[in-house]
Amino acid sequence: MRIVRFCQNGPNVPVTINFEEIDDRIARILEEKGPRIGKELSFDMPDVPVLALWQACNRSRSLLISHFASYYLRFDITREDQVRLSPSILRDFLSFTLFGLPGQRYQMIERQGSLSNMHREISREKIGVAQDVMKQLFVSLGREVRSQLCAFIAGDLSYFLAHNEMREHSASGEMVRGSDIDIIIILSESLPDDIQGRIDGEMMALKNFYLRHPKHRHEIDFICKRKSVMERQFQYSDIHDKIASKIAYESMFLGGSLTLYMEVRDAMTRTGVDQLIEADFAHALKDRKHAMKALLDAPGDAIDAETRSLFYFSQERVEFS
Known part of the structure; x- marks a missing residue:
């Protein structure tokens, strides 16, 4: 499937994305180098926008995927104090998600332990x-x-x-x-x-x-x-x-x-504030699942700024009060 989408840093610049080609490149890289986290795949494929790479990895039915982050609550004050999970989807992909091939299960376990x-x-x-x-x-x-x-x-x-x-x-x-x-x-x-x-x-x-x-x-x-x-x-x-x-x-x-x-x-x-925080965490977890589905289902030529913002925090840190 070949589609046209817009690159993150230039919304008016069309970028042609061929997901079959990306899938093949990911498989070749993993075969050659072993299990890789998202950041390493992005480094290996600098011409592929990171959101498109995330989509390709998470749509794939042939990759082993292992998430090894611990998630916690944060408030995005630039999005009407929306509750979100940290790490963001982007940071989780780059730093805390490991991808491998079906024959690399034991390598995945070893690499994940090393990264953790x-x-x-x-x-x-x-x-x-x-x-x-x-x-x-x-x-x-x-x-x-x-x-x-x-x-x-x-x-x-x-x-x-x-x-x-x-x-x-x-x-x-x-x-x-x-x-x-x-x-x-x-x-x-x-x-x-x-x-x-x-x-x-x-x-x-x-x-x-x-x-x-x-x-x-x-x-x-x-x-x-x-x-x-x-x-x-x-x-x-x-x-x-x-x-x-x-x-x-x-x-x-x-x-x-x-x-x-x-x-x-x-x-x-x-x-009882601990229970309120845990309720907000459950809400943020539900929103994370919906955000990932929206990003996965979004066609490459229709990812607007609002949908793309689900991928990362508008402000990566909040000052203490």
């Missing part, structure tokens, strides 16, 4: 950076203050999905190493206000150091808030509350008072 371990090790390395940051902060603050705060991480790191590919930091233009490191610091009500200001200042200094130092080049995002603010956000009433709640839901303890951290976790259960 790679993401786990990168995540562990970045978690180690977050721990180093908090150690420096704790030394500066002293034991008494440390016992009245807790810190946790969220996002890719908490699901062991981090990557290390260099990318441009949007605010500074600096090149940074892969996934950002999200740190949330919760303060007890008994700490004076000047402590929060001091923490903000020291964390900003550490953020700039790890961003610009050539040995590190990590993007660290952080927010410091009172426990009462965190618990108030569990009302789940607006987009800022929802983002803050889902970050706490997916969190991994980083340091400080474990008791305080468990009080935050208990508050999620007490308020």
